Amino acid sequence: MLAGSELWLLRLMADRGRALLDADTLLILVEEKGELRVGAHSGEGSVRLRIMPVQGSALGELYLTGRPLSLERPRGREAAWLHELGLEARAALAEPLSMEGHGGGLVIALRRGGGFRGPDRQALAAFAESVAQRLAAERSVEIKRLRFGMEARERERARWAREIHDETVQGLGALRLKLANAREAGDADAISGAVDAVLEGLGLEIEGLRHLIPELRPAALDDLGLRAAVEALARRAQAIDALDVSTEIDLTGVDGDGDGRLDPELESTLYRVVQEALTNVSRHAQASSAVVRVHVRDGAVRASVSDDGRGLPGGRVPDPAARSPEEQLKGGFGMSGMRERAELVGGELVVEPAPGGGTLVRLTVPLAGRAAAVAG
Template sequence: MRLGASPITSADLHGLLDLVPDPTVAVDRDLRVVAASRAAGLLLDRRHSDLAGLSLDDFLPGGVLDPEAKLDVRRPDGSELPVEISVRVIEVDSGPVLMVAIRDVTERRGRAAALREAGERFKRLFEDGPVAMALVGDDLVLAEVNAAFCKLTGYSAEELSGLTFNDISHPDDRDVGLRLVRGTFTGEIPAFKLDKRYLKKDGEVVWVEVSVSSIRDEEGRPIKTLGVMQDITERRLALTHAHEELDRLARERDRILEFAGEGIYHVDEDGRITFANPAAAKMLGWPLEALLGKPAHELLHHTHADGSHFSRYDCPIHGPSERAVRHATDDVFWRRDGRSFAVHYTSAPVSEPGVAGAVVVFTDVSEQVAMQAALHDARARAARERLKAAEAERARWARELHDETLQGLAALHVQLASRVRTGTVDEMVVQMREAQEQIESEMDKLRGLIADLRPAALDELGLEASVQDLAERTQVVYGIEVDTRLELHDTEGAPQRLAPDVETAAYRIAQESLSNAARHAGASRVFVEVAQRDGKLRICVTDDGGGFDPGGESSGFGLRGMRERVDLLAGELEIGSQPGSGTKVTALLPVG
């Protein structure tokens, strides 16, 4: 190749070499360097002037000038650099010379080697790796598949070679997969990942996670796509099961909320009701749908129990202040009809996004409050009745002492005083004897009164002896016949003792029954039976008196006192009577 019509001079050759961008040497027909560029000197690690006169073989072993050959240049230190050359002929005044341009291709060969190594590694990974892989061309046909992909789908490589990836995809997943893969070939989508289903050769559905990336040529154009598939069937089944379980739990929660006896509702951060269960709607007197969206405070919690109003900003449940778990046992809610009812409630904050606010669970306790008030009133009435009974009992003892003991003592006093003033000694002796007899009579009466208050025999000898003593005293004092049948002996015949409260209650029941028979019923004969059977103590007092109407018993303190004693021991009391036919009092007291 000639640069011009006239050859250049040898002096111009050096300037021309420095203008060439690549390291260049000029050699003659004998392959000896006649001139070299400064860049060539740097490449060959020599002064460029020292290159002149060297044989090409001195730094290019073999002196090969084949541009297609893989060549290396040798430096003075023995190191070698991979190079490529290009050669052209120019004319100088001394004759034709070869211009040999030498390019360092160390980096290019390194990149090529790295690419070859990466290609080998990918090939080994593709062919022998445990992960399913497939290469797809722009015609969407499966160009290459590995053994793991064949195992995943159940097809052989030969069977897959003529199929597209859509041929083995589930019908519901084909459109989205096709759109995404086409996007990788147009360059719109460099890579993507999705879960989809493949249909195996035997028809079984397998879930896979597909990661797709594009493979490009040197100019960056997509030529193939690489798909990496991971079997996630078990994961998807577990996820499906988890969703089913969550759905089941949600249905269970809804059923619990629907059938819960407590009222439950949710308010958002603005205090509006977003959810309420049927129990809440029923207690508040609103249709369920009508509650939703309404301000809870203004609807159901606007007024205290005493009638004083308060704003939502002061409300511990629905107010805007920082919420905390709160419990109240003495508050009221208001129904749609304007009536209030007592509630116990618990309010708990909810902070999750989208449902922030509070959940309130409340119970209508108006019946409990009413029952507590009624119980309080009943206790107060019972206390008043007990006080009246005690006062009546005191009045009875006062009458007994006044009408009998005090009157007897007064008569005795008058008798003694009159005889002292007027009588003889013999008459005084007689009067003294009469006074002595009267004193003894009054002493017996006092002993009877004391025994009525608390018989000593009850503490010392037990129930059987006390009831027997009571029957005898009643018979003597009132002149009526009293028969007894007392069966309170143990297996050896000894008197059997019971709990003190049981013995006291049994004695008082017998005492009151005998007193009523002798003093009010006009009875001439009374039968008293006390026996223990089947874990219960039975007290039965029957008289032949005038009887009475048990429906009017509430006015009598004695019968009321008997009932209270029986109720305290969780026993039973039955009173059978009617006017003109006598009375039968039966009490059963537990002793076990």
């Protein structure tokens, strides 16, 4: 069975893939125990059968070839799998999904109007790869969640927080790319087409955010305060990524009634920056340990995350614009996200080589003029 969080992920990705390919319909199918199941369906038409046996169905046959397929005006035998699904199309693309050790599936894109071209096939292949990666990652998280049952709730929230970062930020990046490409092409039709596509895409992003907003603010912040929430992040990195994380948190310098609460916006900024910096350490640094510090002193709050890893590539933060469009779809927005968050609260973010090797991320936010702390 696909877990709820997996279905949710597939649904988000199906919407994203449909927008990316400008398709009328996009399906993501996942194989489970000899059956192909429609995990997500975005766009037109309704799917007649949501579960089909791999053996003995035309769709199963297509799946078992393990190869991409592109059809123009499919009919007769080659359209049999479309009929099984109860769908019609003028053009169809199918791309296998393969998740190492986590089974396989299919991504299918359909257009009612024109056909698909070479770049569309490449885009679908890249999209299928990212679906496979995300689903495999989700499944590993799922397995770990069972293993670390006690911290499940907190991890779930942290994961949704990443979801925003990965889904929305990347989605907006793709839209920006679409506009930039149209501007490059320079002709009025391309620009007006891109504006339409981007408008639709923005609609999807807004919709996606609406669903995620309730998940947005980590309950740990409100319930337990910044210290406990940051300590939970550290424990999470320790448990999931086997990173040795120590924390030094001193909030005694906060004005007010001495409970160490900053205003909610600032607390969530600090939390998010520490979260992204720790995620980067886990993903990129090959570090064995990290230190998280949060101090309030001299009228400013300072947070830092340092690691003992291999350091930034070339000793500096890579330029996101230097990434290829495919890479941009996969990420590279974490650093700018941290910087933007810092600026929104009037602070500054610096990323630099750490004194003893590795990387140091520093956030400084002056407290002067901020709203009074809200008691927790």
